[in-house]
Amino acid sequence: MNKQAAYDTVISQIVAVLDGEENMTARMATISCLLSEAFPDRFFWTGFYIVDETKENELVVGPYQGTLGCLRIQYGRGVCGTAAASMETQIVEDVHAVKNHIACDSRTNSEIVVPVVDKTGELLAVLDVDSTEFDAFDDVDQENLERMVATIFAS
Numbered sequence: 001m002n003k004q005a006a007y008d009t010v011i012s013q014i015v016a017v018l019d020g021e022e023n024m025t026a027r028m029a030t031i032s033c034l035l036s037e038a039f040p041d042r043f044f045w046t047g048f049y050i051v052d053e054t055k056e057n058e059l060v061v062g063p064y065q066g067t068l069g070c071l072r073i074q075y076g077r078g079v080c081g082t083a084a085a086s087m088e089t090q091i092v093e094d095v096h097a098v099k100n101h102i103a104c105d106s107r108t109n110s111e112i113v114v115p116v117v118d119k120t121g122e123l124l125a126v127l128d129v130d131s132t133e134f135d136a137f138d139d140v141d142q143e144n145l146e147r148m149v150a151t152i153f154a155s
Helices: 003-018 024-038 078-086 139-153
Strands: 045-051 058-065 072-074 090-092 110-117 123-131
Touching: 003 024, 003 139, 024 045, 024 058, 024 123, 024 139, 045 078, 058 078, 058 123, 072 078, 078 090, 078 110, 078 123, 110 139, 123 139
Parallel strands: none
Antiparallel strands: 045 058, 045 123, 058 072, 090 110, 110 123
């Protein structure tokens, strides 16, 4: 199955499973699980860093699939913090070339991070996907992951 077809299938599954589910943790856990299962050879770490309402400009680890994640990330720090601060998807071909990259697991070589916003455009979290492959993510990943988070969280 090609990548677009795999995304179409998994996004349909995610939307169906989450139909009527309002709990944010349940939504994020389900998304992390199903995305990880859909791309097991490419998605090494799949999960969310959630805006911490008790700390200014800080993300805290949320539901994920994979090895131990960083517990907290400041806005502007690393790929996740940059996505949170800029509100723009970040695709990094080689995380080792990023000066402020946070190495939660040294086996990660590339990464995509998508901001997750609510209906009002307020940042809720970032969706972080890491790969052990270099240059594992492209426009197809960006378009589909952005579409998925918009469908689940902003509609």
